[in-house]
Amino acid sequence: MATANSSGGGIGKIVAVIVTGVALIGGLIGIYKQCTPAATGGSVDSIQFVSSGATSFRLDVGVTVTGYNGQNLTLYDTLENAQRQQLGSRAALYTLTPTSDKDSATVSVDVATPSARGTYYVFIELTDPNGVSLSSKLSDGINVG
Numbered sequence: 073m074a075t076a077n078s079s080g081g082g083i084g085k086i087v088a089v090i091v092t093g094v095a096l097i098g099g100l101i102g103i104y105k106q107c108t109p110a111a112t113g114g115s116v117d118s119i120q121f122v123s124s125g126a127t128s129f130r131l132d133v134g135v136t137v138t139g140y141n142g143q144n145l146t147l148y149d150t151l152e153n154a155q156r157q158q159l160g161s162r163a164a165l166y167t168l169t170p171t172s173d174k175d176s177a178t179v180s181v182d183v184a185t186p187s188a189r190g191t192y193y194v195f196i197e198l199t200d201p202n203g204v205s206l207s208s209k210l211s212d213g214i215n216v217g
Contacts, residue, residue: 112139114198114206116147117176121214128182129214133196135168135207136176143201144169149183150195154213159186162197189217 118134137145147166151159165181183194197208 112200114138114140114145114200116196116198116207116209118178119194119196119209119211121212122180124185124214124216126185128185129216131181131183131194131196131211132178133166133181134176134178135198136174137168137170137198137206138174140170140200141173141175142169142171145201145206146199146203147179147181148197148199149181150197151183151186152193152195152210153186154191154193156193159192165196168198186216191215 114135114137116133117136118132120132120134122130122132124130133147135147145168146164147168148162149165150162153159165183166179168177168179186192191213193213194211195208196211198206200206
C-alpha cells in the first residue's frame with residue numbers, strides 16, 4: 073500500500089508532466105501562428121454616386137482589404153450602358169496601399185462621362201498585386217444628360 077509521501081510525490085510528478093505538456097503545446101501553437109501566412113482578401117463594399125461634371129462623374133468606392141500591408145492593389149473600372157454592354161476598355165482608376173493587415177478606406181474616383189445621354193453603370197474591380205481579381209461590384213444606374 074502506498075504511503076502519503078509516495079502518492080504526493082507521484083501526483084506532483086503528474087502535475088509537472090501536465091504543465092510541461094501544456095506549455096509545449098502552447099509553444100508549438102505560437103510557432104505555427106508565426107509560420108502561417110496571414111489570410112488575404114479584399115472586397116468592394118460600396119459604390120456611391122457623388123457628383124457629375126461636364127467631363128466626368130465622381131464616385132466614392134468603399135473597400136476592405138486583409139493581409140496586403142504595404143502592397144499595391146488596384147481598382148479598375150469598366151463603363152457599361154443600360155443594356156449592360158461594355159463601353160471602352162477596363163481602366164485602372166486608383167492604386168491602394170494598405171497600411172495594416174486589416175484596412176478599409178473610401179476613395180473618390182472620377183469616371184469619364186459618356187457623350188450620349190442615357191443610364192450607365194460602372195463595374196468596379198479590386199485586384200491583388202499580381203492582378204488577380206479579389207472582388208467586384210456594379211454601381212447603381214447613373215443618368216447622364
